[in-house]
Amino acid sequence: MEMVKTRIRKNDIVQVVSGRGSGKMKADSGQDRGKRGKVLEVDKVKGRAKVQGLKMVFRHLKQSKDPQKPGGGRIEKEAPIALANLMLVCPKCDEPTRIGIRLEKQEREGGKVKTRRIRVCKKCGADILDRD
Ligand SMILES: [Zn+2]
Structure with a gap:
């Protein structure tokens, strides 16, 4: 399966910008453009991510037959x-x-060198560490 290349990871803070795509993708940014939120999950296969509090949709719940719990209604997701x-x-x-990538070589026991890929901000050059 083809995976989308992205440097956005879970728990990153992202901002909604107008998309490079057309049609359906453009419609995506609409009401939440400029808003920020924390990435809840990244779907690299679909090239999409869920962001806390953004692009909320209503899911309708089934009406309950139990008179004690009138239930039904809708929840936001x-x-x-x-x-x-x-x-x-x-x-x-x-x-x-x-985001840019900086390679950092780390020498480990036994003289082995491991290379870490660290994300860096292209504006200020700061390292952007993963938050898990
Ligand atoms: Zn920066």
Whole structure:
């Protein structure tokens, strides 16, 4: 299965921007453009992410037959947003930014060198660490 390349990860703070895509993807950014939220999950296969509090949709609940619990009604849930419409917000400069990758070599016991890929803000150059 083809996976979408993205540098956005779970627990990142992202901002909704107008998408590069057309049609359906553009419609995605609509009402939440400029808003921020925390990434709840990333679906690399579909190229979408759910962001806390953004693109809320109503899910209707079944009416309960139990008279004690009238139930029914609706709950709000996050719907996935196209990754093309999301930009990572740099924790340092607090701006939505493009992400670069910095390679950091770490020497380990036995002289082995391991290379870590660290995300960096293209605006201020700060490291953007994963928050898990
Ligand atoms: Zn920055």
